[in-house]
Amino acid sequence: MSLYSEIGGEAAVNAAVDVFYRKVLKDDRIKHFFTGVDMSKQAAKQKAFLTMALGGPNNYTGEDMRKGHAHLVGLNDSHFDAVMENLGATLTELNVPGHLIAQAAAIAESTRNDVLGK
Amino acid sequence: MPVSLSPTLMEPLAIRLSPQADKSLVISRNAGEGDKDSLRESHVYVKYGGQSFECGDQSVLDCLTAQGVHIPSGCRSGVCHSCLMCAVEGDVPEKAQEGLKPTLAEQNYFLACACYPQHDIEVVLPNAAMGKLQARVTRIEYLNADILGIWLKPAAPLEYRAGQFINFFKDEYTLRSYSLASVPALDDELFLHVRKVPNGLMTSWMFDHLKAGDNVTISEASGDCFYVAGKPEQNILLIGTGSGLAPLYGIIREALRLGHSGKISLYHGSNTVAGFYLVEELRKLVETHANFSYIPCVSEGVAPQGCAQGMVHDVALKEIPDLTGWRVFLCGNPLMVKAAQQQTFFAGASMREIFADPFG
Numbered sequence: 001m002s003l004y005s006e007i008g009g010e011a012a013v014n015a016a017v018d019v020f021y022r023k024v025l026k027d028d029r030i031k032h033f034f035t036g037v038d039m040s041k042q043a044a045k046q047k048a049f050l051t052m053a054l055g056g057p058n059n060y061t062g063e064d065m066r067k068g069h070a071h072l073v074g075l076n077d078s079h080f081d082a083v084m085e086n087l088g089a090t091l092t093e094l095n096v097p098g099h100l101i102a103q104a105a106a107i108a109e110s111t112r113n114d115v116l117g118k
Numbered sequence: 119m120p121v122s123l124s125p126t127l128m129e130p131l132a133i134r135l136s137p138q139a140d141k142s143l144v145i146s147r148n149a150g151e152g153d154k155d156s157l158r159e160s161h162v163y164v165k166y167g168g169q170s171f172e173c174g175d176q177s178v179l180d181c182l183t184a185q186g187v188h189i190p191s192g193c194r195s196g197v198c199h200s201c202l203m204c205a206v207e208g209d210v211p212e213k214a215q216e217g218l219k220p221t222l223a224e225q226n227y228f229l230a231c232a233c234y235p236q237h238d239i240e241v242v243l244p245n246a247a248m249g250k251l252q253a254r255v256t257r258i259e260y261l262n263a264d265i266l267g268i269w270l271k272p273a274a275p276l277e278y279r280a281g282q283f284i285n286f287f288k289d290e291y292t293l294r295s296y297s298l299a300s301v302p303a304l305d306d307e308l309f310l311h312v313r314k315v316p317n318g319l320m321t322s323w324m325f326d327h328l329k330a331g332d333n334v335t336i337s338e339a340s341g342d343c344f345y346v347a348g349k350p351e352q353n354i355l356l357i358g359t360g361s362g363l364a365p366l367y368g369i370i371r372e373a374l375r376l377g378h379s380g381k382i383s384l385y386h387g388s389n390t391v392a393g394f395y396l397v398e399e400l401r402k403l404v405e406t407h408a409n410f411s412y413i414p415c416v417s418e419g420v421a422p423q424g425c426a427q428g429m430v431h432d433v434a435l436k437e438i439p440d441l442t443g444w445r446v447f448l449c450g451n452p453l454m455v456k457a458a459q460q461q462t463f464f465a466g467a468s469m470r471e472i473f474a475d476p477f478g
Contacts, residue, residue, distance in 0.1 A: 017469050039459050043469040059195045
């Protein structure tokens, strides 16, 4: 069984996206990156990210990730760490078992270099 | 906020049963749909921009792109919504609307990358759907010192939902968008609230020259800030400033008409008491509907009896601090709408249930 279906598929992502996006917007370390951003569109991107992290279908490429974050001045590892933390906290809050959270975290972690343009 | 479909769902395994060209049927078997075979016409055409293209087993996006038609797209997996299109003729498969806001789905919007039509379909890009039509001004009257009520009778029946907007043309090059405060099932005429913009090209003309009997050009209705039937027990919060009351006035009356039973709480914000309008009409609705409440909020000076004091979204959130499960409509001043969007989201409303219509 894939991580995505084990975790609950689209329903799980739907449950997670509001919780995750609220955490991100309230996080003093990263919230300034979202100032002036269209919230509705951003929520769709957050959902795309969560779908990928939870092993769901996606067509994202490293190149997309690089382009999508290239304009964010000062983006560094500490910000990426903050997002990782929010992801873990979201899944914990939704009672996702630890071993599945670890798998999701590993997938999200694999995008670090692309997101940070390394 | 969609989720993408599994790639295997996107690639129907087509088995051609009969080689005859025209009447042949293709049985497509979608992985994940169990044993349910669905019949699909072999020659499905996608009509776009006056031309027809054979779709085959492709998505609408792939079909059009292969023909050199430029359709904005991004993830190609139903997530990013870049390839949003609207079907003006034909049925949209359910899968192509997964994750769309209910107000978009109801208007036949769909994601071209996730759309595998079963029958012929005619599609347009968003906004291209807005045709023009003529309308006659039937009545004009001041709703308060700054806001003009304009009633219009369209020359042809206009299909719209309460809370959507139309474009109003002064001439071929000058147009502005105005929300509809009327309800199709209740009102014969379209009802607009126009706030006077100092030195505004459009509103100066409207306030000084437009009169009953004039013929004007308007567009068809658009926008996704409206009431969708279903979930009648859900609570609804509506926050508006100034003429942002217009779409809310339509949405509220439509919800009440359809027997919405959850709370419907309206907060209307203005700098001063002089900015409120339709007060009598709204108070009458309060009297006749126990689930409807109307709180005018003044941001400057002392609030008189019957009004709350403070910024309208602050007042609303103070009175309703937990918005978990609520549907939220925010209209008017863009700064208010933006702030309220974040605050109502933090207060528990889901992003999918927050409908925002900022205008100045």
